[in-house]
Amino acid sequence: MARKIGDVKAIDATLALAENGMKMLAAKRAVEELIDIGETAVDVPLANAELSPRLARAGIELHRVASDVPNIKAIREALGLTQERFAVRYNLNLRSIQNWEQGREPDEAVQSYLRVIARFPEQAAEAQEGE
């Protein structure tokens, strides 16, 4: 994920992204989206130590998107909830929770939801309440 942190130097930013694996047009479009809405998704290797400072000079900050599978048991226990209460509170299937805690990997959408629960537990619960 890339976010705008100042005046964006569009050409410098486009070239930095293109030199790190993005097609030139995709890099240009990504920078233009970032100028439009303040952030954009980019697929670049963060291992390149020169890329982040170079983009920072062009007015852009890189943020890594989480890719590790969240530990649902650790999240649940940190909230002090049983599996049953966790399932009800976050509108999840109890059997699925049991499966995930026994090592089955949740799909990517569920992983994203679990990260939201871990970071914003109250808001995630409120979002599940009916009208």
Add this chain to the structure above:
Amino acid sequence: MRWTADQLSFEFLSDATDDPVVTIEIRFPAGTLLIMGEPEEQGRTLILRGVHIHSEENGANSFGLVILRKIAKLAMERFDYDKIEIHGTRRTTGAGPGRFPKPLRFTR
């Protein structure tokens, strides 16, 4: 401030060009401009869409319309076009950031 075509140089930066995006470095007596855009030829008209313009040694808006017109006029002579249109992207700095500038049209 009169320039001749000889005082202006256009260099297509191959490292910064990948179809359909073209980056050109323009050197002229008052400085250097870097222009990135997506060119399209319509007859004797060159249309540059999604244009970004940078100047390393000068800040945003340091090159006004008068200088751009001079550059466009000499570019039309050099590359044999009757008209050049520049369609910029949303402004990042300068006058009215966030807005799309009006297209610039230059004729011989």
